Amino acid sequence: MELRIAGIVKESVVDGPGLRFVIFTQGCYHHCRGCHNVDTHDPAGGRVIHTDEIMAMVNSAKLIRGVTFSGGEPFLQAEALAYLADKIKAKGLNIVTYSGYVFEQLLTMAVGRPAVKELLHKTDILVDGPFQLEKRDLRLAFRGSTNQRLIYVPDSLKCGHIVLWDEITSFCSNA
Ligand code: SF4
Structure with missing residues (x-):
């Protein structure tokens, strides 16, 4: 399966908890004012990479705690990312996904798009909502503006309401 990416950072400590492998997906229609990643907006930009190649890189990254899907807008390529998330989670690594959509929008989108539902369900922490320059x-840890939430997705789906990820307790658990 192929994925269009803007880039990859093999080790990051600013894109979620712990040392993380980060995939910056290509393509975004949110056009947030003050966006720092404008090069990721063009859905035809970046480069195409096979998911097998990405998994080979993840497999050789021995010290990482998880993988982050950033962008761009990761949910534009939910199919390939859900596929990758499946393989990544099988290795015991966690998933952080950034999105310019809020959690409630993604739940609505998930009704008509199984891959969106799958990616959401395989995400441990969702950093949701557009970057808002005035905020x-x-x-802030792992996000740019105060409207963006760090949502612990498994409990949010289970409880039917948003459960925020708690930085201190989650650092001690598997999340
Ligand atoms: S969602 Fe992210 S990449 Fe897209 S415009 Fe907003 S800040 Fe930029």
């Missing part, structure tokens, strides 16, 4: 706060 920018440089002190």
Whole structure:
């Protein structure tokens, strides 16, 4: 399966908890004012990579705690990312997914798009919502503006309401 990406960072500590392998997907229609990743917007830009090649890189990254899907808008390529998430989680690694859509929008989208549902269900932490320049706060962990939430997806789906990821307790658990 193929994925169009803007880039890959093999080791990051700013895109979710712990040391992480980060895939920046290509293509985004949100056009947030002040976006730092404008090169990722063109859905025909970036480069195409096979998911097997990505998994080979993940397999050789020995110290990582998880993989982050950032962008761009990852849910534009939900099929390939859900496929990757399946293989990544089988290795005991967790998944952080960024999206310019909020959790509630993704739930609605998931009704008509099985791959969106699959990617959402395989995500441990969702960083949701568009970047809002007027709400920018440089002190925030793993996100740019205060409207964006760190949602612990498994419990949110189970409970039927949003459960925020708690940084301190989650660092001690598997999330
Ligand atoms: S969702 Fe992310 S990549 Fe897309 S415009 Fe907003 S900040 Fe930029």
